[in-house]
Amino acid sequence: MKCIICKENKSYTNFSKEHIFPDSIGGNITLDCVCKICNDLLGSSVDSKLTNHEFVQLIRLALKIPGKSGKIPNPLGEAYIAGTQEKIRYVFDNFGNPK
Ligand SMILES: [Zn+2]
Incomplete structure (x- = not known):
């Protein structure tokens, strides 16, 4: 299975559900084609900044x-x-x- 972010082929067990909009802001649409490493990176670099922004x-x-x-x-x-x-x-x- 190929991660759509890093483009690396990895086993299915290395993937997790990626919320398109962070679940902490009510996002419930998910993808299964992002590896855990990229998902964690997105969570710490994008999702946390978005959900903690004062306007959000x-x-x-x-x-x-x-x-x-x-x-x-x-x-x-x-x-x-x-x-x-x-x-x-x-x-x-x-x-x-x-x-
Ligand atoms: Zn990846």
Whole structure:
């Protein structure tokens, strides 16, 4: 079986399910033609940066999409009022509802 990323032929046991969109943002479409090494590399270099980006976290909060840990991210946990040094904090429960 040939990996579509590294183009190397490997045995079937060296492959794992690659989520086209990371499962932590609700992706459920998978491919079986990416080897584990490439899948891990994609996970650490692409998926983690995408899922941890503040804009994506804001959308995950709005749509209440939990990550693998089951937590809904809160990118508004610490913010500043524009033009001031005054901090504000938005707090949400485990289901993404404002407290
Ligand atoms: Zn590969």
